[in-house]
Amino acid sequence: MAGYLTTHILDTARGVPAEGIKIALYRVSGNSHRMIAEAVTNKDGRTDGPILPEGKFKTGSYELIFFCGDYLRKTGQVEGETLFLDSIPIRFGMDAEDHYHVPLLLSPFGYSTYRGS
Template structure:
């Protein structure tokens, strides 16, 4: 059995705070097919309460996290004019090690974002 798992969090770099209440969906990607396998919302620390992909469901492959940033930006008064520059942010990445902890955070502002493989 694999011991790998996936976590994420969102930081609001414009406000210098964790981004609370961001909806996140996780998809398993195979070619042009996407299958939603999880959905969660960030807590007051900008993290999810549990791994978005726990060890008992982990398998190597290509995945996509979709961060519903527009809803968060609207709720915090940072949205600006419609349509938003950033609304839903998809991050596609691969996980190859069945025993690794993958951490894929989002650093967010109304006009930019960044990500990295964290620890």
């Protein structure tokens, strides 16, 4: 099986998928970051396809950045210019040709993630 990466965002404070959040994927090598993909979540809180599809998959270190600030403001969960959570980076490694799923469970003042299936 060829490897690929998917993600989704759930708004745990409201109990709904988080639509309209920009996500950037970076390949990390030491202190170097190179953006390799961008996507925006759909009404199901998912990207329309894998953020890293089979044809572009390589093992290594990666970072997903979830740009949640505008979403949290738009949904009325936070106000102001400086937010507790605005851009959320998650760094992780993929060491085998496999399906990796890295979701974000989001609230205005906390988040969690895990390796999903």
